[in-house]
Amino acid sequence: AGHVVGKLVVSVANFTATEQGRPSQPQRRWRRQQQQQQQQQQQRQQLARKESKRGGKVGGDPSGSWLSYVEYAAGAIITEMNATVVVPADPQEYGADPSFWYGLQTAKGNGALIQPILAWGQNGVANGWSIFHEVYDWNTGRDYRSPETLKVYAGDVLTQSVRYRPENNSYDMFISSDGASGGGGGGGGGSIKWNYQLQASQGDTPESTAYLVVEHQPRRSCAQFPASGNVTFEDVSLAVDYAPVAAPAWVAA
Numbered sequence: 196a197g198h199v200v201g202k203l204v205v206s207v208a209n210f211t212a213t214e215q216g217r218p219s220q221p222q223r224r225w226r227r228q229q230q231q232q233q234q235q236q237q238q239r240q241q242l243a244r245k246e247s248k249r250g251g252k253v254g255g256d257p258s259g260s261w262l263s264y265v266e267y268a269a270g271a272i273i274t275e276m277n278a279t280v281v282v283p284a285d286p287q288e289y290g291a292d293p294s295f296w297y298g299l300q301t302a303k304g305n306g307a308l309i310q311p312i313l314a315w316g317q318n319g320v321a322n323g324w325s326i327f328h329e330v331y332d333w334n335t336g337r338d339y340r341s342p343e344t345l346k347v348y349a350g351d352v353l354t355q356s357v358r359y360r361p362e363n364n365s366y367d368m369f370i371s372s373d374g375a376s377g378g379g380g381g382g383g384g385g386s387i388k389w390n391y392q393l394q395a396s397q398g399d400t401p402e403s404t405a406y407l408v409v410e411h412q413p414r415r416s417c418a419q420f421p422a423s424g425n426v427t428f429e430d431v432s433l434a435v436d437y438a439p440v441a442a443p444a445w446v447a448a
Contacts, residue, residue, distance in 0.1 A: 255303060255304035255305035255333055256300050256304035256305075256308055256333075256406075257304065257406070257448065258410070260410050260411055260412075261408050261409070261410050261448075262409045262410060262411070262412055263408070263409045263448070264406050264407060264408040264409065264447075264448050265406070265407050265445045265446060265447045265448065266404055266405065266406050266407075266445070266446055266448060267404065267405045267406075267433070267443045267444060267445050267446070268302065268403065268404050268444075268446075269403045269404065269405065269433070269435045269440070269443075270302075270403060270435075271401065271403055271435050271436045272359065272401035272402060272403055272435065272436055273299050273359075273401075273402055273403060273404075273405055273433060273434070273435055274358065274359040274434050274435065274436060274437050275356070275357070275358045275359065275432075275433065275434040275437075276297065276299065276356065276357050276405055276431075276432070276433050276434075277354075277355065277356045277430065277431070277432045277433075278297055278355050278356075278407075278428045278429065278430060278431045278432075279352060279353060279354050279355070279428070279429045279430045280295065280313060280352075280353045280355070280426060280427070280428055280429070281350065281351070281352055281353070281427070281429075282313065282324050282347050282348060282349050282350060282351045282352075282353065282372075282376070283295075283349060283421035283423055283426060284349045284421050284422055284423070285315075285323075285324075285349055285421070286315065286418060286419050286420055286421060286422075287418040287419075287422065288415065288416065288418040288419045289316070289322045289419070290316075290414050290415060290419055291315070291316065291411065291412075291413045291414050291415075291419035291420065292314065292315060292316040292317050292411050293314070293315050293409065293410065293411050293413070293419075293420050293421075294312055294313070294314040294315075294317070294408070294409075294410040294411055295312075295313045295314070295408070295409055295410075295426040296310045296311060296312040296313060296314075296407075296408055296410070297310070297311070297355070297405065297406060297407045297408070297428060297431075298310035298311075298405070298406050298408065299357060299366070299402040299404065299405055299406075300402060300404050300406065301397070301400050301401065301402060301403060301404065302400075302403050302404055303400075304333075304404070305333045305334075306332070306333060306334060306393070306397045306400055306402065307330050307331075307332040307333070307334065307391065307393055307394065307397065307402065308330060308331045308332070308333075309330050309357055309366050309368065309391060309402065310328065310329045310330065310331075311326070311328055311355040311356075311357065311368055311369070311370040312326065312327055312328065312329050312370075313325075313326050313347070313353060313426075314326075314327070318340070318344040319344060320344065320346050323346055323348075324346065324347045324348060324349065324351075325344050325345060325346050325347060326344070326345050326347055326353060326370050326372060326387065327340055327341050327343065327344040327345070327370075327387060328340065328341035328368045328370065328387060328389040328391075329341070330391050332394060334394040334396045334397050335394060335396075339391065341368070341387055341389035342389075343387045343389075344387075345370075345372060345385050345386075345387055347372045347378070348374075348376040348377075348378025349376060349378070350375055350376030350378070351372045351373060351374060351375055351376045351378065351384075352372070352373045352375050353370060353371065353372055353373075354369075354370070354371045354373075355369065355370045355371075356368075356369045356370075357369075359402075360390070363392055364392060364393050365390050365391060365392035365393060366390065366391055366393075366402070367388070367389075367390050368388070368389045368390065368391065369386065369387070369388050370386065370387050371384075371385065371386030371387070372384050372385060372386070403435075405433060405443075407428050407431075407445075409425070409426060431443075
């Protein structure tokens with residue numbers, strides 16, 4: 196395991212609402228920017244799919260749908276990353292699909308984005324929290340997800356890890372819930388394991404950048420996000436080329 200670096204709080208940046216719930220001017224401007232970024236992202240994804248059919252590569256991360264994030268550029272392959280997260284309170288209003296996750300990507304952002312995910316209102320769990328694994332791979336222009344999705348509840352403690360397997364150039368992904376909230380009739384808890392093998396077209400380009408991300412903007416108001424407006428990643432640890440990193444230089448975007 197890598198070196199524990201404590202708490203990292205990722206907030207929803209620049210999202211403010213008036214007391215009456217009507218959008219403020221900064222919020223309207225921010226929404227327009229997000230809509231433009233989403234349109235650009237969709238265009239990049241369409242182009243990536245076309246290029247992948249011709250054997251080329253295009254596009255990359257960070258995505259326009261990322262609201263707020265911090266990143267760590269390791270400069271070499273990240274062989275392990277771990278974190279814990281407490282599932283936040285449910286949003287006061289339904290209708291949005293925020294995601295809170297950490298992930299690995301190449302330095303140029305055009306490889307496989309490897310993500311254990313906590314999300315609201317996604318993957319068949321309407322108006323509720325769920326965990327699953329996802330990889331958006333710019334090498335193919337495709338999205339891949341674990342066969343399993345697990346419903347979780349506010350207050351559950353999630354343990355997450357990704358670990359590199361050199362024998363087949365893949366990553367083992369793990370996410371679990373302790374069921375501490377007692378949600379779902381007290382029978383909560385469980386885990387999901389999944390392995391993703393990097394595409395041959397990625398060659399020897401390593402997964403060398405780590406991200407902690409809040410993704411997907413609210414559709415109407417910030418009440419569609421947890422009241423805290425942020426998520427706290429704890430017990431964060433990293434190993435680069437199998438060596439623990441004592442003090443990763445996280446940079447807020």
